[in-house]
Amino acid sequence: MPVINFSYKDIDEALGQKIPKNELIDMLPMIGSDIEDYDDENLKVEFFPNRPDHYSVEGITRTLKGMLGIEEGMPIYETSPSGTTMTVDPELKVIRPYTSCCIVEGVNIDDEKLVQLMDFQEDLHWVIGRDRKKVAIGIHNLDVLKPPFSYMAADPDSESFLALEMTEPQSLRQILENHKKGRKYAHLIEKFDKYPLIKDSEGNILSMPPIINGDLTKLSTETRNVFIDVTGTDERAVNHALNIIATSFAEAGGKIKTVKVIYGDREVETPDLTPKEFYVSVKNAQKRIGEKLTAPEVVRMLKRVRLHAEAESDDKIRVLVPAYRIDVLHEVDLIENIAIGYGFRDIGSELPDIATIAYEDKTRFFENRIREVMTGMGFNEVMSLMLTNEEHHYYDMRLPEDDRVMVAQPISQDRTMIRKSLLNGLMEFLEDNKHEELPQKIFEVGDVVYMDGETETHTKIVKKLAGAVVHSTANFTEIKSITDAMIQNLGLKMEIEPLEHPSFIGGRCAGIKGIKETSNDSESGKQEVQIMGFFGELHPEVITNFEMEYPVVAFEVEFKGI
CATH class of the missing domain: 3.30.56.10 (Phenylalanyl-tRNA Synthetase; Chain B, domain 1)
Known part of the structure; x- marks a missing residue:
């Protein structure tokens, strides 16, 4: 974080x-x-x-x-049109299609604020931008530029400019090869024939999103007016990033002026700081927080956390959430804010009315046995998010799309569905840690969710175990031995049969089925468990999709009856 x-x-x-x-x-x-x-x-x-x-x-x-009671309620940020436009090249539709922009006048930047601003920008790149893949931010000295601006798809060999931290102009392709930021983020655009570029009306280059800004527009302690551009692949995330950074400047005394973004088929005035409207129930807040609350008290608590609130009845509170608060998606988020406004330390605690004796949950007992076996074989445990996305789950793993549980209002493009497998999460982890020493041996125990038309909820939660190994000589024999050792250490008997799986090399994948175990559980006696799954060598295309350079072998099994 x-x-x-x-x-x-x-x-x-x-x-x-x-x-x-x-x-x-x-x-x-x-x-x-x-x-x-x-x-x-x-x-x-x-x-x-x-x-x-x-x-x-x-x-x-x-x-x-x-x-502290200095200012309460939702902050209001006045905006006015700048008369400036940003025209978007239609060719960017398949490269990096969206942008939001604004001008902030009257900024005051000293050396310390300049460092803080750079850190702020990079933190937003990481959290909202997914390390610039989804969102990249450029903040420029407006006083050296002449609007209007153009966001264009440029030829990487014919366009050149002096990038930050360089001593001479280079072409866009050379910047990817020679600049440290170019080498780090080249994978985001190098596969395209043209690269994104932002220019002013006189042809001055502001930046090459999402790689690097131009030296011409770098900020200094003399800067008083800034132009902010946010580009990316997700329009919602692009707008969120601009709202956050623009209102932060406004808090420091800057005046926000909007920019008209012109697409081929529409025009958008950015930033749009229109607040979002929600409703929260006082009764629901009382139930979840555990304190007796009145409508006026809830209104006061919401105003304390800088939201607008007004009571429409004794139970119904209308809430306006400012545009920079991208975390509020549901009533429960408002209830969390009510608790913050109330004060977590002021929420009372009490013992339950009945006496209970605790014992280890049967499912956790079995999971802990699995963890002991895997760590005993030299594996490190990872814990990934339950949410993933179609690209990683289906396309990168070479799997056909099927029914899945989708997130209605995803806060991130990377988290749009509930996972149905653990393997893509392991591959994401290996991709993020490919700079570490080999071999790497990791595993995860966790739940996945399937669509199930036979149940009332239409979903089915399944417990799975997956493991992966990467090094220069990883092969089918190794993963077979690992899977066999895991099965035997759990006291299981297994059957193996050939299996064709899209994620694995043909002829180097095997299925496991019809496996039952008798385990000793101190509370429930004997418990029958069935295991089904597969193991093998991952397909080279899968390895390439996750930008890995060495063979990866993996297994995944499903537990039933625990």
Whole structure:
């Protein structure tokens, strides 16, 4: 998670008053942070990914103002048209199709703020942008540019400019090869015939999204007006990033001016800071928080966390959520904010009315046995998210699409469905850690969800175990031995048969079925378990899709009856 560094002086200046250090340290965890370290002058604070609006000092103090009673309710940011346009090249539709832009006038940047701004930008790249794959942000010195602007698909060999941290102009293709950011992010655009480029009306190049900005527009302590561009593959995420960074500038005194983005078939004025409307039930809040609440109290708590709230009845509260709050998707999110406004430390605790004797859950008992076996064979456990996306689950694994549980309002393009397999999660992990030493041996025990028309809920939760090994000589014999050892250590008998699986090399995959186990459980006696699954060598295309360079062997089994 992103770690934000700032001083007590930064907070006091942004608040407009001095807050005692011990009070600040005590309050920050109550708004969703974890204090990593602090001394007499500085704080190092970690914020959760669901609140990227807290990744700047201005965002943090905006929330603190509400908690301290300095300013309550939803902040209002006035915008006015700049008269500037950004024209989007239709050829970008298959490369990086979306952009949102704005101008902020009257900014004041010193050396410390410049560093904080760069950190803020990179944190947003990581959390919202998925390391620039989905969103990339450019912040430019507007005073050296002449609008209007063009977002175009450019020939990588005929266009050139002086990029940040370089001493001479180079072509777009050369920048990918020679610049450290170019080498790091080349995989995002190098497969296309043309690369994204942003220019002003005089042909000056602002940036080459999502790689690097031009040296011409770099910020300095003399900068007073900035042009912000956000480009990406997900329009919703692009707009979210712009809203967060623009309102952060506004908190520091900047004036936001909108830019008209012109696509081939439509025009959009950005940023759109229209708040979202929700409703929350007082009764539901009481039930989940465990405290007796009235409608006026709920309204006051919501205003304390910088939301607009008004009671329409004794139970129904209308809430307006500002555009920079991308974490609020459902009533339960509002109830969480009510609890924050109430104060977690003020929520009472009580013992249950009945006495209970705890014992280990049967499912956990079996899972722990699996973990002991896998770690005993030298595997490291990973825990991935239940949510994934179609690209990783189907296309990268060479699987045909089928019925799955979709997320109605995904906050991220990377998390649009509930997983049906553990293997793609293991491959994502290996991809992220390909710079580490080999061999790598990892496993995961977790739930997957299938569509099931035979049940009332139409879904079925299944427990699975998956393991993967990567190194230069990984092969079918190795994964067969690993699977066999795992099965035997669990006291199982297994049957093996040939299997053709799209994710694996033909002839190097085997199925496992009809396996039963008798395990000793101290509470329930004997328990019958059935295991079905497969193992083998992953197909070279799958390995390439996850940008791996060495063979990968893997297995996945499903447990029934536990």
